[in-house]
Amino acid sequence: MSHLSSQMVKTLLKPGNVGEPFVERLFFNHRPVLMFLFLAATLFFGYQASQVRPDANFEKMIPTYHPYIANYLNHKDDLKGLGNVVRISVESTEGDIYTAEFQSLFKQIHDELFYIPGIDRAALKSIWSPSVRWTEVTEEGLAGGPVIAATYNGSDEELEKLRSSVRKSGQVGALVANNFRSALIYAPLLDINPETGEPIDYQVFSERLETLVRDKYQSESVKIHITGFVKVVGDLIDGAGKVVVFFAMALVITLILLYAYSRCVRSTLVPLFCSVIAVVWQLGLLKTLGYGLDPYSMLMPFLVFAIGVSHGVQIINAIAHESTTGAGKELAARRAFRALYIPGIIALVSDGAGFASLMVIEIAVIQDLAVAASLGVAVIILTNLILLPVLMSYVGVRQRSGNTEPQAGDEQSNARIWHLLSGCTQKPQALVLIVLALGLSVLGLYESKGLKIGDLDAGAPELRPDSRYNLDNAFISENYATSTDIFVVMVQTAKDKCSDYRTLDAIDQLQWRLQQIPGVQSARSLVDETKQIMAGYNEGNIKWYSLNRNQALLDQASVYASPSSFNADCSLTPVMIYLNDHKAVTLQSVVTEAESFINEFKDVEDITFKLAAGNAGITAATNIVIEKAQYQMLFWVYSVVGILCLLTFRSFRTVLCILLPLALTSLLCQALMARLGIGVKVATLPVIALGVGIGVDYGIYIYSKLQAYLNAGQDLREAYFNTLKTTGKAVAFTGLTLGIGVGTWVLSPIKFQADMGILLTFMFVWNMVGALVLLPALAAMLIKRTPMDRA
Known part of the structure; x- marks a missing residue:
């Protein structure tokens, strides 16, 4: 059948003809205006999309409404360094750390970190920090001082004093490696950059660590190892360039296969063009609404592209089918639109509603992903269900294409x-x-x-096992006794009661029970320091390494304890549990035992045990939320999609x-x-x-x-x-x-x-x-x- 003339199309589709819906007339009768509006919107959103920046924030990655996280945030100021922390290990490849050259370099790195915006300078800790001290028992009682003495000048005599001070400080395995070949700097982060007043830019901060620390100080004789949440995010953002490469690869593959399918250049380029416009609009809308792209939503633009291609192929297929009946460009496009816009909208609304169900998960990064996905689906309705058939009404399909003949x-x-x-x-x-x-x-x-909740591998499972971050993490785990995975139980008491015997005894029982769990390396709190001081009062006799019921002695001992073992008014004591890893099974065991202990002590007056802080405590809370939310999410996804399908097909x-x-x-x-x-x-x-x-x-x-x-x-x-x-x-x-x-x-x-x-x-x-x-x-x-x- 020959093509219908333009006049015949107007006659067949003039207003009032049976089967021509209002929506079709609205778009196809005003095609020039529609094209202009789409062009203007694309230019605007294209500019906005060019301004999109990676957006990552520590608190966005955690369930801030969970009781564990709420407890941590309520006491955040009293728990310096137990949340978002960077660890920098400086390794000597030519001997131990007790050389003047190494200590000079180590001090430079410590000072370099001190001046990086975003570092919590008051909580920065290494053997060069004045707050890191040694203590020993002498005939005259307890003696002590900073690990790096005021008289230190790099001489052999001072280096021997440093060696002795490190051993007496209790920092072997913590700030100094077990083999004395590396030392560690513990750098907690602030939430806000004090120079800009804005949240910390993790990408910029990670780059500063690389340029100001690793690139500047690493050499053949010194290796730098850096771990922490900010480095994981930074490495993921650095990988965004590779994500773009794979996006381009997928686009090229789709282009080739779509051409092989349609055998028509126009039928290949137009749906791809509209799908790319959908991605541009999505990114532009995110920027306009104040969102960015975090590491976990960087793949969302491709999924929007994929959904757009899926619907675009249906439109092209329908237009090609109509063309085989002899319909001209506009008539074929109108018929295809008429046949598919209702199922297409229903499908996309189902997509969007399903994605929106992710909002039930009270983790900001997932809720942001839900917003990004829903916006992407919304723009596909415009770009692929409306713009695509309108464009095809101008260009049409090649008459000798694989679909038409x-x-x-x-x-x-x-x-x-x-x-x-x-x-x-x-x-x-x-x-x-x-x-x-x-x-x-x-x-x-x-x-x-066998499906598990949480991480199943050590380090950062988002990165390859042989990635630089995971190799750095493995080095620190292997060379330091105190793990990088810390689970913290907070013990709250009345003011000035943290050193009360009942409190310390309860903490002692908690520590003993948790230390029996496989996967727990050790535990440390005010109890350990008090026992050490008690032994010191008695010439270091190990028999006195215990809690004394004499309250006056306990109060006096707390005076010598490190400031990090309790808060300013002695009403909060952190119990730090060092774990082998942060795998789900390890965290579950610790949480179960801690909760059991807390239930036994819940009726004890004036002593409250709260979970949880530390990176492992935060991960445990996240796992609990995820375990519960996965079923809620599935329920809402299938419920919403099912209801929409029921309303459609009755x-x-x-x-x-x-x-x-x-x-x-x-x-x-x-x-x-x-x-x-x-x-x-x-x-x-x-x-x-x-x-x-x-x-x-x-x-x-x-x-x-x-x-x-x-x-x-x-x-x-x-x-x-x-x-x-x-x-x-x-x-x-x-x-x-x-x-x-x-x-x-x-x-x-x-x-x-x-x-x-x-x-x-x-x-x-x-x-x-x-x-x-x-x-x-x-x-x-x-x-x-x-x-x-x-x-």
């Missing part, structure tokens, strides 16, 4: 595939597929029992046909995470919600088209065969293309991105398989078919 061989090959898949609608085949799905569900349930059975394949994919994804040793945590929890949000698109598009053919009087198999030739073909292409695109992420040097690539590839492909195979099988068993069943 497929080659005979391809057509026959595809027909055989569609005929085979349409057999899923026959009850015998459908029953086999459903039984197979049930078997996979049982396997998924069994395997997912059939509970239809909802089951769409949601059950998604649920199977979610279950199998959890099993895959358990098998691969990927824990559920802040970085990975949103993946399942994102996978459901993207996967529901496939089901909605397929079922909408299937229902249209069923309403036209076709039997189920014929209706599904025709659905596969149009929508099903696009779904298969989209799932495979996006799976290949994110599959390249496994090569990323950032383990977080590699893990996301594995999980998203799995969900893209399995959601596609579920929509093409399991959905029609369920429809065969649940949906009433027409009397004429042409098996």
Whole structure:
């Protein structure tokens, strides 16, 4: 059939014609105005997007509403150095630390850190800090002084005094390595940069550590090792450039595959162009609303691009199909828009609502991710459901493209595939597929029992085991007795009662119980210092290394204790538990035992035990929130998507046909995470919600088209065969293309991105398989078919 003339298009689609909805007339009758508005918005949001900066904040990464974190924040000023801390270990590769050259260099590094904006200078600690002191028992009683004496001048005599002072300070294994070949600087961070009054810029701070410390002082004879939350974030942000490279790779792969699919340059470039515009709008909106991109949401622009491509392929496929009937550019675009804008909007609203369900997780970084994802979905409605068909109404599809005039061989090959898949609608085949799905569900349930909450590896699991950060962390863990993973129990009393015998005795019992747990290295508090001082009062006799019931002696001992062992008014005492690691199983054991102890002592008057501070305590609280939130999130995701599908299709059975394949994919994804040793945590929890949000698109598009053919009087198999030739073909292409695109992420040097690539590839492909195979099988068993069943 020849193309319809422009006049014929106007006649067929003039206002009042049957089947022409108001929305279609609104957009297509004002195309020039619409194009101008889109151009203006793109320029504005493009400028805004260029201003987006990495945004990371320590408190955004933690559940500030959890009781543990609330306790920590309430006493934050009394717990200097037990939250966001940087540790810098300076290693001598040519001997021990007791040389004039090493100590001179070490002092320079200590002083360099002192002047970096954002360092809590009052809490900065190393053997060069005046607050780090040694004590010993002499015939005249206790004696002591700063580890670095005022008389230190680098001479051999002073270095020997330093060696002796370090041994007597109790800092071996803490600020000095067990083998005396390195020393450590403990640098707590402020929340606000005192020079700018703004929150600490973690990327800038991390870069300063590299340029002012590592690059400046590291040499063949000295190695610098740096750990801390700010370095993890800094290294992830540094990897953002690699994320962009993989984004570009995915775009190129999509471009090649889309051209191979459509065999039309215009049909390839326009949907990609609109999807890129969606990403630009998303980033621009984030900047306009005051958001940035944190390390865990840096991958969100690609997911928006992926969703845009998914919907764009459906539009292009529909336009190409209409073109085969002889419709011209505008008419084909109008018809495609008319057929797809309702299921498209329903699918995208389902996506957005599913992503918004992440807001139930009271961790700011996940809530920001929910905002970013929801904004991305919202702009896709405009760029890919409206702008794309409008643009195609001008450019059209190439008449000899693979969609409009497929080659005979391809057509026959595809027909055989569609005929085979349409057999899923026959009850015998459908029953086999459903039984197979049930078997996979049982396997998924069994395997997912091994799914763990939190980190399953030492160091920073977001980075590769051989990354510089994890190597630095391994060095500190291996060479220092006191772990970098600290769990802190806060003991609150009345004013001036922290040294009360009842308080110290209760702390002593808590420490003993926690030290029996596998994974706990040691525990330290005011109790240990009091015992040491008690022994000192008695010529160092180990028999007196205990708590004395004489309150006057205990009060006197507290005078000699280090200031970090209690707060200014002696009403709060931190109990520091040093752990082997911050793995979920270790933290769970410590939390369980600590909670049990607290329940036993909850009725003791004037003594309150509170959990928890320290990096391990904060991680434990985060794990607890994540464990609870994962089920809440799944409930809300499936509830919201289910309700929207129910409102759309008015059939509970239809909802089951769409949601059950998604649920199977979610279950199998959890099993895959358990098998691969990927824990559920802040970085990975949103993946399942994102996978459901993207996967529901496939089901909605397929079922909408299937229902249209069923309403036209076709039997189920014929209706599904025709659905596969149009929508099903696009779904298969989209799932495979996006799976290949994110599959390249496994090569990323950032383990977080590699893990996301594995999980998203799995969900893209399995959601596609579920929509093409399991959905029609369920429809065969649940949906009433027409009397004429042409098996």
